[in-house]
Amino acid sequence: ADPALMEGRQIFNSGAASAPACALCHTLKDAGSAGQIGPNLDELKPDTARIARVIRSGMGPMPAFTALTDDQVAALARYVSTVTQAKP
Amino acid sequence: MPPHFAVNPVRRALLGASASAAAMASLGPWRSALAQQVRPLPAFAAWKDAGAMIVHSPNTIELRRGAMGDGVITPAKHLYVRNNIAPPSADILNDRDAWEVQIDGVRRPRAFKLADLKKMPTETVTMVLQCSGNGRGMFPSKPSGTPWQVGAAGCVMWTGVPVRELVHELGGMEVGAKFLTGTGGEVIPAGLDPKTRIERSVPVAAMEDALLAWELNGQPIPLAHGGPLRLIVPGFTGVNSIKYVKRVGFTHAESDSSIQQADYRMSAPDAKTMNPADPSVWQMPPKSWINSPLPEGGTLRAGAAVIKGVAFGGTNAVKQVEVSTDGGATWKVAALVGPDLGRFAWREFAATVDLTSGSHQLASRVTDVKGRTQPETRIENKAGYLNTSWRDHAVTVSVA
Known part of the structure; x- marks a missing residue:
């Protein structure tokens, strides 16, 4: 795997700061997660900007994750958009 | 004909x-x-x-x-x-009568099994169930969220026990309660912020019309629609009618859940985030749309044609529906057909019009008994809620 994506994958699966793992709620094939609470990211294919916005602001039942650093949010957004082959 | x-x-x-x-x-x-x-x-x-x-x-x-x-x-x-989050396991339907709902914020709080509720006086309400974002797909701003057209809506019958009967049974609500708050039974994984729970508050006056329902159109409510028990809030958008309801509370404040505070708000289109101070998406405004003819029906023949559709006033009965065949330049009153099933239901309408050769923009607009008329333009908002624009819902057909 691309080392540049490893940080995002790690946060996705394990969480960071006070943010829980994304994998608890979201299915993402690359991460090996099968969460059923929120949208399936392989189907949704959100782009980088949308991922960052939703992590920062929340959407629907998903709360805003304000404890993550800008770098962590960027790493997550890059990882998810890349492995779902969303347009950047 | x-x-x-x-x-x-x-x-x-x-x-x-x-x-x-x-x-x-x-x-x-x-x-x-x-x-x-x-x-x-x-x-x-x-x-x-x-x-x-x-x-x-x-x-x-x-x-x-x-x-x-x-x-x-x-x-x-x-x-x-x-569903805002995935539904619970279908196992919850294995013994519907054993489902429990807790009633709080009353003088004598207690839990009821569905079997208990079924022994109380029941009512049936016919109402439009409509997603807050129905019509979002017509916003040129392309708000984030499902791009619904008109089909995130239906007119259905719910049967259950009136919430006001329960409150009466339990000695009345707490003094100063301002909201009716329903909590869903979806399972939230451990480690998640509890604000992820599906919980909505509506103004307490909605209690007068609300039901705890176990039947949809005369059948046990399917899992997809909130069975075994759903809080029904007639006149309000669908999100307020909590599925798999496990708690109903009379509360002094709105829920702190994410879907109450940080979503379902009429925030400005350019707002960075939804502001909990912005108006909550609650009651549905008047709305109508045409279901026939539609462009996918192909080219129509010149002459008489029947325009048909549905119209509702949200919380008020429909007074009148008008249709236009020239994009709103002129209007003609349509007939209200079918049974009148109460102020929360939709009315079907039909109008016979004469269509000449060419392209026609067909539109409808409803006026409710309180004099509110469906507007031409949508209210622009960040998440694309409550689109009632008759212009957005107009259809253009070709006539040869």
């Missing part, structure tokens, strides 16, 4: 042909996404009429405009599905 009043056979054929090229052409913004992938119905909604539905995602499924039908009641197999 002249023979050309019969429903266009092309349109009929389309109702069962979800992937046909003509159906795709009618889907506007969805076309490219759907052309790549027609999604199957999820297991919990596998019993729906697949040919009539558009599956946006496993938790967002709408009815095609051309499949709305001509009867006033929407059959469950055609009712849209919108």
Whole structure:
């Protein structure tokens, strides 16, 4: 795997700061997660900007994750958009 | 009736042909996404009429405009599905009567089993169930969220016990309660912020019309629609009618859940985040739309044609529906047909018009008994809620 994506994958699966793992709620094939609470990211294919916005602001039942650093949010957004082959 | 009043056979054929090229052409913004992938119905909604539905995602499924039908009641197999998070396991339907709901914020709080509720006086309400974002797909600003057209709505009958009866039974609500707050029974994984729970508060006055319902159109409520027990808040958008309801509380403050505080708000289009101080999406404003004829029915023949659709006043009865064949330049009063099933239900309307050769923009607009008329323009907002614009809902047909 691309080392540049490893940080995002790690946060996705394990969480960071006070943010829980994304994998608890979201299915993402690359991460090996099968969460059923929120949208399936392989189907949704959100782009980088949308991922960052939703992590920062929340959407629907998903709360805003304000404890993550800008770098962590960027790493997550890059990882998810890349492995779902969303347009950047 | 002249023979050309019969429903266009092309349109009929389309109702069962979800992937046909003509159906795709009618889907506007969805076309490219759907052309790549027609999604199957999820297991919990596998019993729906697949040919009539558009599956946006496993938790967002709408009815095609051309499949709305001509009867006033929407059959469950055609009712849209919108779950904010995945539904609980279907195991909760194994023993419906054992389902428990806790009533709080009253003088004598207690839990009721569904079996207990069934022994109380029941009522049936017919109402429009409509997603807050129905019509979002018509916002030129393309707000984030499911791009619903008109099909995240239906008119259905719910049967259950009036919430006001329960409150009376329990000695009345607490002094100073301002909100009726319902909590859903979805399972939230450990480690998540509890604000993820599905919980909504509405002004406490809504209690007068609210039900705790266990039947939908005379059948036990399916999992997809909130069975075994759903809080029904007539006149309010669908999100306020909590599925799998496990707690009903009379509270002094609105819920702190994310879907109460940070979503379902009429925030400015350019707002960075939703502001909890912005108005909550609660009551539905008056709205109507045409279901026939539609552009996918193909070219119409010049002469008389019947325009048909549905109209509702949200919390008020419908007074009048008007239709236009010239994009709103002139209007003609339509007949209200079918039974009047109360102020929360929709009315069907029909108007016979004369269509000349050329292109016609067909529109409808409703006025409720309080004098509120469906507006031409939508209220722009960040998430694309409550689109009632008659212009957005107009259809353009070709006449030869």
